[in-house]
Amino acid sequence: MLSFLYARQSGLDDPVRLRRAESTRRVLSLELNHNRDVDRIHGNGINTLDTEVIDGRYMLSGGSDGVIVIYDLENNSKKPQYTCKAICTVGRSVCRHVHKFSVETVQWYPHDTGMFVSSSFDKTMKVWDTETLKPAEEFQFDGNVYCHHMSPVARKQSLVAGVFSDQTKPSACEMVNVSLTGHRGEILSVRWSPRYDHILATASTDSRVRIWDVRRASGSLFTLDQHNGDKSKASSEAVNTAHNGRVNGLCFTADGLHLLSTGTDDRMRLWNSGTGENTLVNYGKVVNESRKGLKFTVSRGCSPEFVFVPCGSSVAVYGLHSGELITMLRGHYNNVDCCEFHPDYQELYSGGKDCNILAWVPVLRQPGIEDDETNSKRGGTQAAINPAFEDAWSSDED
Amino acid sequence: MSRKRALIADTFCLTKRRRCAADSVTADGAADIRSSLQYLMTLFSRKLFNDSLPPVVLKHQLYSLHNDKTSVDKQVNELRENGDLLMFQLGFDSEAFALVFAEDYRTKVLQGEAGRETLGTVEKFLAKLIPGCSDLSFNKEKMLKEFLFTDPAITQLVKSGVLTVRDAGSWWLSIPNSGKFIKYFIKGRKAVLGMVKKSKYGEILKTELEGHHTTSQVKFQMKYHIHEIMGAELVESIQTTSGTLLRYVDGNVN
Numbered sequence: 001m002l003s004f005l006y007a008r009q010s011g012l013d014d015p016v017r018l019r020r021a022e023s024t025r026r027v028l029s030l031e032l033n034h035n036r037d038v039d040r041i042h043g044n045g046i047n048t049l050d051t052e053v054i055d056g057r058y059m060l061s062g063g064s065d066g067v068i069v070i071y072d073l074e075n076n077s078k079k080p081q082y083t084c085k086a087i088c089t090v091g092r093s094v095c096r097h098v099h100k101f102s103v104e105t106v107q108w109y110p111h112d113t114g115m116f117v118s119s120s121f122d123k124t125m126k127v128w129d130t131e132t133l134k135p136a137e138e139f140q141f142d143g144n145v146y147c148h149h150m151s152p153v154a155r156k157q158s159l160v161a162g163v164f165s166d167q168t169k170p171s172a173c174e175m176v177n178v179s180l181t182g183h184r185g186e187i188l189s190v191r192w193s194p195r196y197d198h199i200l201a202t203a204s205t206d207s208r209v210r211i212w213d214v215r216r217a218s219g220s221l222f223t224l225d226q227h228n229g230d231k232s233k234a235s236s237e238a239v240n241t242a243h244n245g246r247v248n249g250l251c252f253t254a255d256g257l258h259l260l261s262t263g264t265d266d267r268m269r270l271w272n273s274g275t276g277e278n279t280l281v282n283y284g285k286v287v288n289e290s291r292k293g294l295k296f297t298v299s300r301g302c303s304p305e306f307v308f309v310p311c312g313s314s315v316a317v318y319g320l321h322s323g324e325l326i327t328m329l330r331g332h333y334n335n336v337d338c339c340e341f342h343p344d345y346q347e348l349y350s351g352g353k354d355c356n357i358l359a360w361v362p363v364l365r366q367p368g369i370e371d372d373e374t375n376s377k378r379g380g381t382q383a384a385i386n387p388a389f390e391d392a393w394s395s396d397e398d
Numbered sequence: 399m400s401r402k403r404a405l406i407a408d409t410f411c412l413t414k415r416r417r418c419a420a421d422s423v424t425a426d427g428a429a430d431i432r433s434s435l436q437y438l439m440t441l442f443s444r445k446l447f448n449d450s451l452p453p454v455v456l457k458h459q460l461y462s463l464h465n466d467k468t469s470v471d472k473q474v475n476e477l478r479e480n481g482d483l484l485m486f487q488l489g490f491d492s493e494a495f496a497l498v499f500a501e502d503y504r505t506k507v508l509q510g511e512a513g514r515e516t517l518g519t520v521e522k523f524l525a526k527l528i529p530g531c532s533d534l535s536f537n538k539e540k541m542l543k544e545f546l547f548t549d550p551a552i553t554q555l556v557k558s559g560v561l562t563v564r565d566a567g568s569w570w571l572s573i574p575n576s577g578k579f580i581k582y583f584i585k586g587r588k589a590v591l592g593m594v595k596k597s598k599y600g601e602i603l604k605t606e607l608e609g610h611h612t613t614s615q616v617k618f619q620m621k622y623h624i625h626e627i628m629g630a631e632l633v634e635s636i637q638t639t640s641g642t643l644l645r646y647v648d649g650n651v652n
Contacts, residue, residue, distance in 0.1 A: 282468045282471050
């Protein structure tokens with residue numbers, strides 16, 4: 001660590017290198033922190049979490065009871081023990097406009113915290129005003145809305161892509177006016193690329209992942225094929241599919257160059273998002289029993305990037321390009337549904353069916369012995385000596 | 399309190415890497431896979447099939463011997479490109495692939511075909527297959543145009559067991575007489591998994607399981623099955639101070 005600091009100071013190394021090395025070290029030491037808590041508001045499972053990109057201070061969560069809660073993640077008290085308070089709630093008793101059924105996805109407006117969008121199984125997608133907590137706009141759909149996403153890089157026009165299930169016609173990915181057809185089964189997940197504001201990826205129960213360019217809504221650009229066009233490997237029905245089962249999770253890496261998809265065949269695949277090629281990184285068995293979309297996330301700013309995938313009741317951390325399982329973060333009592341990475345503090349928040357949001361915080365280095373002595377001399381709030389070891393007859397002046 | 403050693407990123411352990419350079423994966427990784435394959439082939443019981451089958455190894459057995467699955471996949475593909483190794487789709491699981499050394503395959507197939515009238519066609523097919531082609535299945539156009547086989551020739555190949563039907567107009571590459579192998583394999587796998595499941599707490603030390611007497615269901619060597627269930631992640635392998643512990647994973651189909 002000192003060598004990194006010296007190299008940065010003397011100009012031998014790029015400033016980014018120190019930041020990346022330290023971020024990676026912090027991510028590798030993620031642990032369930034008993035000092036950090038998140039207020040428990042939801043009465044039912046938590047389906048989705050989203051942190052705003054501007055400050056990284058406020059977090060939204062949506063639950064199976066239709067309730068949406070906003071938390072303040074910043075620790076303003078000087079004490080290490082901190083509970084992230086819920087600032088406001090869109091709850092059943094409080095608000096007339098609350099969603100009637102489970103909220104599947106929430107997302108902050110990418111450019112400021114003035115509004116957020118939520119979509120739910122009551123077939124509506126609502127755009128809320130954060131000040132008044134009333135919906136400014138409401139879209140009606142014909143089927144349950146499984147997922148929606150707003151492009152994080154769109155500047156000229158804000159498009160929200162929502163996917164829903166419909167019994168009568170083939171599932172479509174519907175935006176404000178345009179409808180994209182092509183999938184033969186329900187679409188469980190949709191993501192915009194963080195690199196180009198016109199590229200969209202969708203994952204569906206017909207085992208296919210399609211990449212679309214919304215500027216020409218005629219058909220998908222390409223479908224991701226797990227065998228990279230080698231038709232001989234798969235059985236005839238499985239030709240040109242991304243997974244051997246339903247595809248229920250999608251995530252782009254931060255630079256938008258790669259796309260990860262998870263499926264109910266217990267596999268996770270990494271794709272080159274430009275060519276659609278399967279990079280054949282083998283993650284092993286990534287247990288996936290989720291019937292609806294799975295929300296997982298990739299770290300940002302670390303040197304070997306990490307993928308955090310909910311696997312049953314724990315969160316598995318894999319190296320992105322090496323495919324090895326780094327560690328399993330255990331702490332939830334029931335299935336984990338969603339997780340969200342905070343890039344500035346390298347913290348992970350995960351929510352699940354046990355109604356808890358757990359915060360995984362990097363374990364800091366233990367303070368050195370000199371720090372303890374100076375603290376006790378100054379009479380700081382932290383006791384340098386454990387009270388259990390203190391006795392009544394020895395004196396400090398000795 | 400955490401007893402486990404903290405994970406350290408590679409960038410921070412330069413000194414550590416220099417000291418234990420001997421342990422890390424070296425440049426001749428390909429030789430590693432080949433030697434693991436040969437070791438696994440020795441575990442295959444030849445006498446059971448009266449020597450009519452070449453030694454067959456499953457691809458995921460390699461995952462139980464090596465940590466990095468991606469590099470195992472890469473090296474297996476390299477060996478296939480070179481024409482040393484052949485891969486087959488076994489049919490009971492879309493992810494289970496069987497590996498056979500090309501030379502063994504050729505000798506056994508020709509040995510099985512000796513004296514039959516299909517010998518000539520099979521020889522021709524093997525000559526086309528072994529140095530060049532690394533496909534797992536063939537469709538009609540490929541057989542007719544590239545390989546220049548006629549329809550009756552294709553029927554002969556199916557009869558000899560080198561091709562199996564995949565669907566109308568396409569065939570999987572297969573190992574002749576492998577039906578018995580698959581049957582014993584599935585039965586044995588189920589029996590070994592049952593042994594793990596029935597043990598106290600659903601977990602058993604690997605060395606203890608190897609020493610278990612094999613029931614009549616298990617025809618292969620225990621080690622062969624153990625590598626297979628470890629590699630396919632049907633059991634969780636946990637390193638303990640007394641060795642590797644295998645714990646049954648719930649939610650298995652088998």
